[in-house]
Amino acid sequence: MQTLNDLFHDIVPTEKRVFNQGDHVFSQGDPAAHIFQVLSGQVKLERYTIEGRSALMHTADAGESFAEASLFSPVYHCNSVVTTPSEILFYPKVKVLEIIHSVPEKAERFIALLASQVRTLRTRLELRNILSARERIFRYLLLTVSPQTSEVLIPVPFKQLAIELGLAHETFYRELAALEKDGIIKRSEKSIIILRSNLI
Amino acid sequence: MQTLNDLFHDIVPTEKRVFNQGDHVFSQGDPAAHIFQVLSGQVKLERYTIEGRSALMHTADAGESFAEASLFSPVYHCNSVVTTPSEILFYPKVKVLEIIHSVPEKAERFIALLASQVRTLRTRLELRNILSARERIFRYLLLTVSPQTSEVLIPVPFKQLAIELGLAHETFYRELAALEKDGIIKRSEKSIIILRSNLI
DNA sequence: CGAGTCGTTGAACGGAATCAATCGTCGTGG
DNA sequence: CCACGACGATTGATTCCGTTCAACGACTCG
Numbered sequence: 001m002q003t004l005n006d007l008f009h010d011i012v013p014t015e016k017r018v019f020n021q022g023d024h025v026f027s028q029g030d031p032a033a034h035i036f037q038v039l040s041g042q043v044k045l046e047r048y049t050i051e052g053r054s055a056l057m058h059t060a061d062a063g064e065s066f067a068e069a070s071l072f073s074p075v076y077h078c079n080s081v082v083t084t085p086s087e088i089l090f091y092p093k094v095k096v097l098e099i100i101h102s103v104p105e106k107a108e109r110f111i112a113l114l115a116s117q118v119r120t121l122r123t124r125l126e127l128r129n130i131l132s133a134r135e136r137i138f139r140y141l142l143l144t145v146s147p148q149t150s151e152v153l154i155p156v157p158f159k160q161l162a163i164e165l166g167l168a169h170e171t172f173y174r175e176l177a178a179l180e181k182d183g184i185i186k187r188s189e190k191s192i193i194i195l196r197s198n199l200i
Numbered sequence: 201m202q203t204l205n206d207l208f209h210d211i212v213p214t215e216k217r218v219f220n221q222g223d224h225v226f227s228q229g230d231p232a233a234h235i236f237q238v239l240s241g242q243v244k245l246e247r248y249t250i251e252g253r254s255a256l257m258h259t260a261d262a263g264e265s266f267a268e269a270s271l272f273s274p275v276y277h278c279n280s281v282v283t284t285p286s287e288i289l290f291y292p293k294v295k296v297l298e299i300i301h302s303v304p305e306k307a308e309r310f311i312a313l314l315a316s317q318v319r320t321l322r323t324r325l326e327l328r329n330i331l332s333a334r335e336r337i338f339r340y341l342l343l344t345v346s347p348q349t350s351e352v353l354i355p356v357p358f359k360q361l362a363i364e365l366g367l368a369h370e371t372f373y374r375e376l377a378a379l380e381k382d383g384i385i386k387r388s389e390k391s392i393i394i395l396r397s398n399l400i
Numbered sequence: 401c402g403a404g405t406c407g408t409t410g411a412a413c414g415g416a417a418t419c420a421a422t423c424g425t426c427g428t429g430g
Numbered sequence: 431c432c433a434c435g436a437c438g439a440t441t442g443a444t445t446c447c448g449t450t451c452a453a454c455g456a457c458t459c460g
Contacts, residue, residue, distance in 0.1 A: 114314035
């Protein structure tokens with residue numbers, strides 16, 4: 001998937017900053033001056049409410065961008081807290097907006113990037129509506145499989161995939177083993193092959 | 201929230217079409233010619249896979265747009281099936297792309313629309329990571345509450361909110377009742393007031 | 401005045417989370 | 431170079447709570 005980096009690299013002057021665990025990249029109410037991309041590490045966006053309760057809005061991992069919506073807001077509406085030592089790329093929002101106004105191709109690519117994210121997020125959300133772990137995993141595989149090879153490449157540790165699917169990793173491994181035992185999938189190191197697409 | 205309609209109305213020539221339950225707005229593999237907005241009714245986007253299994257990617261209800269990503273794809277990658285009689289607005293993608301290229305303000309507004317959708321979706325997804333129904337409902341309320349009035353306006357039937365939160369409506373009503381009984385919230389017809397923001 | 405939907409409560413079941421323990425591997429630093 | 435720790439992968443046993451089924455009242459709309 002394309003990233004902000006691919007889009008604005010060499011056009012927008014960026015700044016890389018390093019953060020330690022617990023640092024704030026920005027805080028709720030700060031004037032919004034940048035949008036961001038996580039190069040390494042992890043950042044959590046949370047909104048503090050009355051009496052100090054917080055509500056998590058987003059977890060941005062390496063590669064992901066965040067606070068894009070602040071392009072159109074004078075202030076940030078949440079806090080961004082660094083959870084592990086991280087490198088963050090800063091894109092000045094005025095510059096980004098300038099490019100959007102002056103370079104239609106870049107505007108289009110940015111729209112493409114966001115539209116693709118919307119689609120991905122909708123799909124992930126829809127998967128969460130599936131209660132059964134087995135079924136959810138299987139549908140995920142069907143959505144991700146390459147039609148030619150019947151193979152799903154899993155570039156991340158299985159454990160992380162479990163989190164993305166909203167499952168305890170134990171459950172994930174268990175169901176994966178069950179699916180394999182039933183001859184529905186075949187596992188290898190970094191990929192899963194779908195043998196049959198009926199679950200029964 | 202802004203919609204495609206607000207954005208392109210009177211600039212892009214659109215066409216309204218009416219569909220019956222079971223109709224396809226478009227099918228997987230069709231050349232992508234439009235992006236869409238649901239005026240009334242409901243459309244489900246699903247991807248058919250080997251052996252006829254389908255996987256749901258998105259459910260678009262009244263007001264929502266869909267297939268925005270097909271602006272940048274030559275063909276549609278899923279089927280759109282109408283689940284209840286619906287009115288759908290068609291936006292020719294060439295026209296939309298033209299506008300994006302020629303009217304920077306519109307491009308910017310479109311980006312704003314998508315960025316806001318991304319934020320909303322990320323937040324919803326993050327809510328789904330909360331296992332406890334009570335906690336999930338409460339965090340949703342905290343995220344949605346107006347800080348001034350401590351009030352959450354619920355413009356839709358509670359039942360639909362339950363679905364959005366990924367809960368059986370029975371569970372939702374139950375926990376809502378429990379929260380009220382514990383003096384944490386106060387319900388009225390179309391809104392919920394948060395009295396305390398600590399759950400215990 | 402039914403049909404349909406929202407809202408509500410009760411009871412029972414099932415399945416996913418959780419706790420726990422083990423193994424293998426990889427990197428690292430002493 | 432080996433010991434150690436960290437983490438991914440794996441399996442077992444138990445608990446818990448959200449779903450599901452069921453039934454009912456209130457309300458709206460045709």
